[in-house]
Amino acid sequence: MSMAETGIDGRIGDRVRALRAERGLTLDGLARLADVSRAMLSRVERGESSPTAQLLVKICGGLGTSLSALFAAAEAPASGPLSRRADQPTWRDPESGYVRRNVSPPGSGSAVEVVEVEFPAGGSVSFENRRVAGADQHVWVLDGVLELEVGGEAFRLEAGDCLVMRFGVPVAFRNPSARPVRYAVIVSHGRARP
Helix, strand or coil: CCHHHCCHHHHHHHHHHHHHHHCCCCHHHHHHHHCCCHHHHHHHHCCCCCCCHHHHHHHHHHHCCCHHHHHHHCCCCCCCCCCCHHHCCEEECCCCCCEEEECCCCCCCCCEEEEEEEECCCCEEEECCCCCCCCEEEEEEEECEEEEEECCEEEEEECCCEEEEECCCCEEEECCCCCCEEEEEEEECCCCCC
16 A cells, blocks of 8 residues: 555554665564564554654654654655645644644755644643754744743743754643644754854
């Protein structure tokens, strides 16, 4: 079954399996690196599981890639330089309920990826954000309030605020309000400016 014929869970599974093969890893090898069970990893690869964001971050850490890069690669083939909102793939984390929309055009080859997130009222999620070589991310709040704990340091972001976060430290997202928060995550896979 091609990636175009499967749902998002199937496309994610296809991409995880392809990245694992590219790196010469067995299921057991990746399960060990990602600190997840072989059975769970197998279910993800077969598209039989709706993996949580926490699980996907662990798998990405074992593969040495970012969650954003995994989703971008699991999208449809390149469609040109324009990404219309109606065509932008979305994914809902089954645990926290946050909705992630890949805004960047797929297959553009750009070193920057833009993701829009809508985080439900009172929601929270934590990640063991493993290091991704040459990558960092900006979290830019578009509407609402977002509390973050990055490597033990607490931040409160309101509309218009932007925080640079490095990969490689634990991070926790929390929406303390009674309404959803909407924010953009901009991931750069390029070099830092002087």
